[in-house]
Amino acid sequence: MKRFLTMGLSLLLVLSLLSGCGGNQASKTEEDTNTPTKETSKDNTKETSTTPTDTGSTVEQKIVFALHDVPDGLDPIVTNNSFAMPFLDNCFEGLVTSNANNELVPALAESWTVSEDGKTYTFTLRDGLKWSDGSPLTSADFMYSFERTLKPETASQNVNMITNYVLNAQACYEGTVPFDQVGFKAPDEKTLVIELTSPTSFFIDLVSLHVYDPLNKATIEANGDKWTLSADTYVVNGPFKITKLNLNEATVLTKNENYWDAANVTLEEVTFRMIKDQATALIAFDSNEIDGMRSVPMADFARLKAESNDLHIMPTYATSYYLINTQKPPYDNVLVRKALNLAVDRKSLIENVLQSSDLPAHALLGPGYVVNGKDYIEGRSDYGISDTANVEEARKALAEAGYPDGKGFPTLQLSYYTSPQVKLIAEALAQMFKENLNINVEISNSEWAVYYDDVQAMKYEVAAMGAGADFMHPMTFLPSFMSNDYLNNTGYANPVYDAKVNEIKSELDPEKALTLIREAEDIMMADYPFLPMYHRSSSLMMKDYVKGWSLSPLSQLSFKYAKVVK
Known part of the structure; x- marks a missing residue:
């Protein structure tokens, strides 16, 4: 699960080589993250080199695209920061990938087989x-x-996507078995065998994650953890490679001629320009200094939606929420957590603060996961959480918790990461808690790196957060609230919930799995360990002459098949 910044929209992942393994678990964000289909620009053809114009001349196949947040790193198996994904999704590729219809297709693996018991996957790599x-x-x-x-010591932020599923991987991570007893084998240069602890219906989805990407041993052994800091040492295997690396200003990606499918890559150059202020980026877009930008200024969204053909809005499989420290009084009382949940007017936040196309969230899982033509959320309980605030029930729950009309309730510490949009949301929440529950709120903020360290250390009471899916299945979200999951920063622990999620992992029948998923979410939401806010849509600006790009429901921005057509 990708942790993301709940603003302007959002999916994980490591360092030295010893003979054994050892240890414990690590960290996670989002930028823009409901349906299982991938949205693409209108023209998704696959052509190469330059494109002729009507006059017979050729169009330079270069684009400049603005990003707004600096990633925490570019190691594909270490970071799960959504800000890194535009780089990773265009520079790295794993065994499988997704196509324009969000279907998993062969990538570095040309084929694979699955054993009869569903526990062993054998991948055959492409030649050359x-x-x-x-x-x-x-x-x-x-x-x-x-x-x-x-x-x-690698501190992979998505190591659980391996340890939870691959045979003996957890034991290796904890240092109790050597790596050669883990369910990874390479009998020859073209064959990779992965053995699972138990059958997992969505394992091919997991293999598409960057934590399953290969790494170039030579460059890492020569440069250590600095291998990602220079274009010369950043050895990749995707459709593009980095030839100029300056994350704070501009990073240049050029076509990777050694990529196995280079014949179908048209763009020669993609420049990711860092423009943190979205309003400034929009000025650059309007003056044709840039060809696209990852997020849209909140103040301009309604106007652009009405006037611009360059605004693209896509559904995403992601949820914005606020964490609650369930171990700290008075938030260790489920009635207090229920009161906070029922006191929030989510519809007002979306319409008046975000001014977006997002959907009010009554639980963790949003729309997008479909089984036999039916979306998971159809018929699901709202857990007493309405689109607008249920003030009467919220006050009743708070009174039952021992704080009638908010009397005696300590000042609520509301934390958020530095962002103009998240600040507005936090301020609106504080006002709702005061007006609806008579609770005083103190708001504080810090830059993401400091903020997330505090969240992981549980140095907060109520804190802004969100989750973007790594793959199109509820199991990208549910494990993060299990008692011992490294992404569980709420202190929430319910062994009944843990057992139910473990059942889901090995259930191969989609209908039965759906029932288990519903039961797991029912268990969790009865405890209100967090404040679901809204299910995200994703928006970006792109000039009409840039064709063939794609932005998936997982917020994967791909330029592999993009081209400039003028």
């Missing part, structure tokens, strides 16, 4: 795979990556 530096890419590069991920 290469890294961006021209060196061969083999199954050994996957094995190196997996071993590196399972070292606690």
Whole structure:
């Protein structure tokens, strides 16, 4: 699950090589993150080189795209920060990937088979795979990556996507078994075998995550954890490679001629320009200094939606919420957490603060997961959470908790990460808590890195957060509220919930799994361990002459098939 910044919209992942493994778990964000289909620009053809114009001349295949937040790093198996994904999604590729219809298709693996018991996956790699530096890419590069991920010192933010499923991976991570007893094997240069602890119906979805990407051993051993800091040492295997690296200003991606599918990559250059202020980015877009931008200023959204053909709005599989520290009084009282949930007017936040196309959230899982033509959320309980505030029931719950009309309730500490939009949401929440519950609120903020460290250390009471899906399945979200999951920063622990989520992992029948998912969410929401706010949509600006790009419900921005057509 990608942790994301609940503003302007949002999916994880490591360092040294020893013979064994050891340890504990690590960290996570989002930028813009409901349906299982991937949205693309109108023209998704696959052509190469320059594109002729009506006059017979050629169009330079270069674009400049503005990003607004600096990623916490570019190591594909370490970071789960959504700000890094535009780089990773265009520079790295794993065994499988998703196409324009959000279907999983072969990538580095040309094919795979599954054993009859559903526990062993055998992948066959394509012939002639290469890294961006021209060196061969083999199954050994996957094995190196997996071993590196399972070292606690690597601090992979999505290591649980391996430890929860691959045979003996958790034990290796904890240091009780060596890596050679983990369910990863490479019998030859083109074959990779992965053995699971139990059958997992969505395992191919997991394999599409960057935590399953291969890594170039030579560059990491030569440069250590600094391998991601220079274009010369950042060896990749995707459709683009980085030729100029300056995350604070501009990073230039150029076509990777050693990519296995380079013949279908048209763009020669993509420049990610860092423009933190979205209003400034919009001015640059309107003056044709840039060809696209990742987020839209809240103040301009309604106008652009009405007037601009360059605004693209896509549904995403993501939820914005506020964490509640369930171990700190008075928030250890479920009635207090219920009161906070019922006191929020989510419809007003969306319409008056966000001014967006988002949907009020009554629980963690949003629309987008479909089984036999039916979306998961159809017929689900709202858990007493209405689109608008249920003030009477909220006050009743607070009184039952021992705080009638808010009397005696300590000042609520509401934390958020530095962002103009999130600030507005926090201020609106504080006003709702005061007006509806007579609770005083003190608001504080800090930059993301400091903020998330505090969240992980549970140095907060109520804190802004959100989750963007890594893959199109509820299991991208549900484990993060399990008692011992490294992403559980609420202190919430319910063994009944844990057992139910573990049942889901191995249930191969989609209908039965759906029932278990509903039961798990019912258990969790009865405890109100967080404040669901809204299910996200994602918006960006792109000039009409840029065709073939795609932004998936998982907020994967791909320029592999993009081209400039003028």
